[in-house]
Amino acid sequence: MTLTQRSVTDARSSGVIDDQDEQEPELAAESRVASHTGHWQLRWQRTVRALDSLYAQARNSVSEQIRALFQRRVAAVPQLLFIGDSLTERGLQVAAENDPNAIGWGIRLVQEYNGVADCIFRGLSGYNTRWALPLIRRFLADLPVEHLLLVGVWFGANDAASVGAAQYVPLDEYASNLYEIMKLILERSHDGAQMPVCLDRRHRADEPMPAVSTTSADSTETTPKRYPYILLMTPPWVDESARMRAASTGRAAPTPTSQDTGSTTANIRLEPDRQNVRTSKYAQACHRVAAQIRPRESVLLLDLYERIQGLPPNERSTLYNDGLHLSARGQEFVFQAIRQLLAEEAPALTPSSLGQYAIPWRDINPSRPREQLAIYE
Template identity: 30%
Template sequence: MALPESGSRCRLLLWPRLVLFGDSITEYSFQENGWGTFLAERLLRRCDVLNRGFSGYNSRWAKLLLPRLIAAGAGAESTAAVTLFFGANDSALEELNPKQHVPLEEYAANLKSMVHYLSSVGITEDRVLLITPPPLGEAAWEKACLAKGERLNRRNATTGEYAQACVQVARACGTDVLDLWTLMQKEQDFSSYLSDGLHLSAEGSRFVAAQLWARLGEKLSALPSLVPYWRDVDHMDPEATLL
């Protein structure tokens, strides 16, 4: 059977996409048992899940990078939802980690700027979800810092201020928000959610995935499967079904 020629009745199939934009917590989400892999599995044949996580990045750098990842036109039109997951690096203590630190007011302004940019290219606020940084396990993260010859460069209380700012930006911009910093601390001991005090453990990833699915699942799982189930393909005339 010959392949259809260019310019025939074939039409390029473009799946809607969910863009996960964030720092290392997003980058690592495609590792085994990661929250990104959970979403990708749930959305198979309905929506492509794109990992756009960049380890070590803060909101200042993310704001500059976003227009290179999502632009007006087909990229924006096919985007079903975007998650913005920054703050774990922004909230680093300035005196100990000036490269990653971003002042609180600038962090909030950067989040607003990214939401407004997405709106300007056609991704409305109802398709954007902000995620606060998770709480910081200071004892475990201090151990990780000391192993690198550094002092503890983050504090949970400071991270909480950035989480609160993220929630306030979401309210002001009209987007949904997942407040991990608050939700994870409803348990007395949240250390099981973290692998090293900063990044998520397998249990933490399951928690994030469940919370995200509660907010995005109904909308995204309603997307149609673009290619017929194999039992629905006319094996006598597959072109009639697939083209």
């Protein structure tokens, strides 16, 4: 036995060293192993918690993005506003008394945009542009600007009444009033750069007018699109013969010719209260005013005078019930003309491009409807 072993034995026999003292190095090693294992377990637990947190944040972020996207769509249901005279007012007619088969062009547009946009109509029967201006200011002020994508303007049928009639407005004033109406609309324009619009339209002005502009420089192909668009509709071609027949039944008021005014009753020759020789000039004025708007792409011009005049005579006569107001075929003609123009020159405003403003019911998960529909709350 060595000296060291003898010393340990003597110490153990004397009680200086016991068995527990010998076990301490082993316990310390085990403790170090346990501590090391616990350290990695703790790190793993923290990592799992961090990953869970990141996943929850990512999920919430995506949910919030989806929620915000649909909330913007729901909060900003697109609106199409149509302002005009009785031709606009009667656009909402269904089964008119003298034409039970008539369905107004406005009703057809409402059906076309059902679930996509709100179509709003402000038809002012008998109004001309002079009388309509104050009301148009009010109409535009009452609507949220950011919701408005299109404003249809259809005046001129009454402005072009016989000279001296209550509704008559001189041609120059008519053009000035149209210009003012379009200016009011464009002053409320808003950025529509997020909506893809493909337009390339230009008209040449015959008579220069001050340009209405919503930008500091002339529009170019790279200029962001602005909304609302203006759908400017010319007064339509007049069926003068039908207008005279309507006068004989009291549905229209004929006008004495200027050379016969003051003559005896037997010599008085009557003329229709609406004539194409005048109406055509008011239609041309729409072209001149539209040509001066900047950006030019903001104006969609629908020349109903030219379109109807170009039809065969037997077809033209079927579009009216009194030579001025539209029959069932006339209502359908105007609806299709608007629809075609938007498809060709403003495709971003078509129902298929705008899309539904609510989640289609087929896309709702029956097992989790509340989670999907919470975006509307």
